[in-house]
Amino acid sequence: MSTRSVVTTALVLVTLGLVSPVYAQESGAATNNAGLVIQWSIVTAGFALAIAAGLGALGQGKAVAAAVEAIARNPSASGDIRANLLLGLVLIESLVIYVLLISLIVLFLKPFGGPTVG
Amino acid sequence: MDLLHHQLWVTEAVNAVFGPIAAAILRAFGREVPHGNVIPDYLAMLLLITLVLTIFSLIVRSRLSVENPGRLQIVLEDFVNGFHSLLDDFVGPKGRRYLPLIGSMFLLIWLSNLAGLVPGLMAPTSNLNVTLGCALTVWVFYHVQGVKEQGLVAYLKHFAVPPGSPVAMAPLMLIIELISHVARVMSLTLRLFGNIFGEELVIIILASLVPFVVPLPMMFLGLLTGTLQALIFVILTMVYLGAAVTVEHHDEAHH
Numbered sequence: 001m002s003t004r005s006v007v008t009t010a011l012v013l014v015t016l017g018l019v020s021p022v023y024a025q026e027s028g029a030a031t032n033n034a035g036l037v038i039q040w041s042i043v044t045a046g047f048a049l050a051i052a053a054g055l056g057a058l059g060q061g062k063a064v065a066a067a068v069e070a071i072a073r074n075p076s077a078s079g080d081i082r083a084n085l086l087l088g089l090v091l092i093e094s095l096v097i098y099v100l101l102i103s104l105i106v107l108f109l110k111p112f113g114g115p116t117v118g
Numbered sequence: 119m120d121l122l123h124h125q126l127w128v129t130e131a132v133n134a135v136f137g138p139i140a141a142a143i144l145r146a147f148g149r150e151v152p153h154g155n156v157i158p159d160y161l162a163m164l165l166l167i168t169l170v171l172t173i174f175s176l177i178v179r180s181r182l183s184v185e186n187p188g189r190l191q192i193v194l195e196d197f198v199n200g201f202h203s204l205l206d207d208f209v210g211p212k213g214r215r216y217l218p219l220i221g222s223m224f225l226l227i228w229l230s231n232l233a234g235l236v237p238g239l240m241a242p243t244s245n246l247n248v249t250l251g252c253a254l255t256v257w258v259f260y261h262v263q264g265v266k267e268q269g270l271v272a273y274l275k276h277f278a279v280p281p282g283s284p285v286a287m288a289p290l291m292l293i294i295e296l297i298s299h300v301a302r303v304m305s306l307t308l309r310l311f312g313n314i315f316g317e318e319l320v321i322i323i324l325a326s327l328v329p330f331v332v333p334l335p336m337m338f339l340g341l342l343t344g345t346l347q348a349l350i351f352v353i354l355t356m357v358y359l360g361a362a363v364t365v366e367h368h369d370e371a372h373h
Contacts, residue, residue, distance in 0.1 A: 083207065087357070090350045094305055097312035104319070 041110060045103035052099035059092045126240060129155055132162040160242040167229045167242070171222075197221075208356035209363065216359060219259060224352045227252060227310070231344030234318050235337055241344075244315040246307065253306035256355045257299075264362030273362075302358060306351065313347045 067085040071078045105111065137156045144151050182191060201221055205213035227243060234241025242248045265273045277295045278288040317340045324333040 083353075086350070087353065090309070090354075094309040094312075097309055097316070100316050101308060101312045104316075 037110065041106050045107040048099050048106075049103045052096045056092055056096035060089055063088050063092065126159055126162065127238060128166050129157065129159050129162040132165055133157050158245075159240055160245040160248050163233060163240055163242040164230070164248065166239075167226065167233060171225055171229065204353065205356060208353065209360040212363065213356070213360070216263070216356075219256075220352050220355060223252065223256065223355065224348055227351055228345060228348035231314055231348055232341070234314065235340055235344070241314050241318060243310055244318050246311050249311040249314075250303075250307045252310070252351070253303050256306065256351075256358070257303050260355070260359045260362045263359060267363040302354075306354060310347055310351055313343055317343055 063085060067081050070081050133155045140156045141151045144156070178190060178194060181188060187195070198217070198221070201217055201224070202214055205216060205220065209216060230243040230248070231241055233239045234244060243252075261273075264276075267273075268276065277299075278292045279285055280291060280295065283291055317336070321333050321336050321340065324336055
C-alpha cells in the first residue's frame with residue numbers, strides 16, 4: 001500500500017467519523033434541525049478559515065521567498081521589489097479575508113436558519 | 119456580539135445636537151426614524167475624525183513658514199514628499215495633481231483605523247457602509263479622471279480593446295474588464311472592512327477572556343494593520359488611477 005492511499009484511507013475514515021455522530025443525532029432527534037445547523041456552522045467556519053489561512057500562507061511564503069531572493073541578487077532594485085511584493089501580498093491576503101468574512105457570516109448571522117447570536 | 123454595541127459619548131453628543139435635524143430630514147423623505155440614536159456610531163465617529171483633521175489642518179496652515187519651519191511642519195513635509203514619490207511611481211509624471219484626494223483618503227482611513235484602539239471610541243471602518251463609501255468615492259473618481267484624461271470614446275475603447283490584445287477578442291475582453299472593474303469596488307470594500315472588523319473582534323474576544331495585558335500584543339498588531347491597510351487602500355487607488363489615466367500610445371511605445 002503506497003503512502004498516498006494510506007493517507008487517503010485515513011482521511012476518508014476521519015471524515016466518516018466526523019459525519020456519523022451527526023447522522024446518529026439526526027436519526028435520534030429528527031426535529032432538531034437548528035442544533036444541526038449550529039454544529040455544521042462551527043465546523044464549516046473553522047475548516048474554511050483553516051484551509052484558507054494555510055493555503056494563503058503558502059502563497060505568501062512563495063511570494064516573500066522570491067522577493068528576498070530577488071533582493072539578494074540585485075539589492076539596488078529593492079525599492080521596486082518591495083512595492084510589488086506589498087501589492088501582491090495584499091491581493092493574496094484579501095482572499096483569506098473574504099473567507100474570514102464568510103466564516104463570520106456563517107458563525108454569527110446564520111443565513112440558513114438556526115437562532116442568530118447578537 | 120452584544121459587546122460591539124455600547125454607547126459612545128461621541129454618538130450621544132452628536133445625537134443631542136444633530137439628532138432632531140436628522141430625524142426631521144428622514145421624515146421629510148418619508149423614511150422610518152429608528153428608535154434610540156438617529157445618527158449611528160460610525161457616522162458620529164466619522165464626523166469627529168473629520169472635525170479633528172480639519173481643525174488640525176487649519177492650525178498647521180496658520181503656522182506654516184518658509185524661513186523658520188517648526189518640527190511639525192517638517193514631519194508633514196516628509197509626509198507630502200512620501201506621497202509625491204508614491205504618486206510618481208504608481209500614477210506617472212502627472213500623478214502629483216491627485217495628491218489632495220489620495221492624501222486625505224489616507225489620513226481619513228488611517229485615523230479611522232486607529233480610532234478603534236482608543237478606549238471609548240470605535241473604528242468607523244469596521245462598518246461596511248463606511249468602507250463601501252470610501253471605495254465608491256475612489257472608483258467614481260478614477261473613472262472620471264480616466265474620461266477626462268483620454269476622452270470618453272478612447273476610455274470606453276480601452277475596456278473592449280486593452281493595449282496589446284487583438285480586436286477579435288473584444289467581446290470577451292469587454293465582459294472580463296467590466297467584471298474586474300466591478301470586483302475592484304468589492305475587493306477594496308471587503309479588504310478594509312474584513313481587516314479592521316476582524317482585528318476588533320479578536321481584541322474584543324481576547325479582552326473578554328483575559329481583560330489585562332493579553333490583548334496588548336493584538337492591539338499592537340492592530341496598529342500595524344491599521345496603518346498598512348490605509349496605505350494599501352491608497353496604493354491600490356493609485357494603481358487603478360494610473361491604469362485609467364495612462365494614455366494608450368505611451369504603452370505601445372514601451373512594448
